[in-house]
Amino acid sequence: MWATNNPSKLWTPGRTLTIAFLNGTQEAKDIIIAAASSWLPHINLNFDFVEGHAGDIRIRCDGGAFFSAVGTDALLHDEGATMQLGSHLAERPRFFAANVMHEFGHMLGAKHEQTHPLADIPWDLSTIYESHGLTDDPDEDDELTRSKRDWLHDLYIDCADREDSIYSDYDRKSIMHYFIPQSWTKGDFQNLLNLELSDNDKAFMAKAYPYPV
Structure with a gap:
């Protein structure tokens, strides 16, 4: 896992983040809360989920796109969504939950794993x-x-600069890693869709958001 080497992009450990739902069905909200909370045992932050338009993080659920502001960049947006989670599909709850965990990884400051400074993927x-x-x-x-x-x-392709990044080992099991088909690479390399937080994900965020000694 990796993040930009800029401490101001990370939230202050111990903070409670207010996370507002701008819309969405109750079923989708329940899945979002459960998936996002997968991070909580590993970080010194709290999430307070609320309804309405006032929050450090504001979630809109619609369309097919998923995105999130990275870390404290969310605070640069005075209104509107800082995170979009595409429409929940009842027949694909694990896929939806994995995307939620991925976007909350961005919200915590993480970047895409395929651009990790040490990734070195043999792209075709x-x-x-x-x-x-x-x-x-x-x-x-x-x-x-x-x-x-x-x-x-x-x-996908350009690896991050090592001097401008903080990172642990490159992790093909990271929730932040995109699916990569075999046809996009040379040799025997592909990466399947990850549906859970990896051990590396948990360890990286535990260091980024430590508890007091």
């Missing part, structure tokens, strides 16, 4: 580009294509 760039409608030649890119290529590298 030609295949990745082709699957996203890109070519191998960046000189052929127009502005929209360059933006898409940059997004792809930021999300």
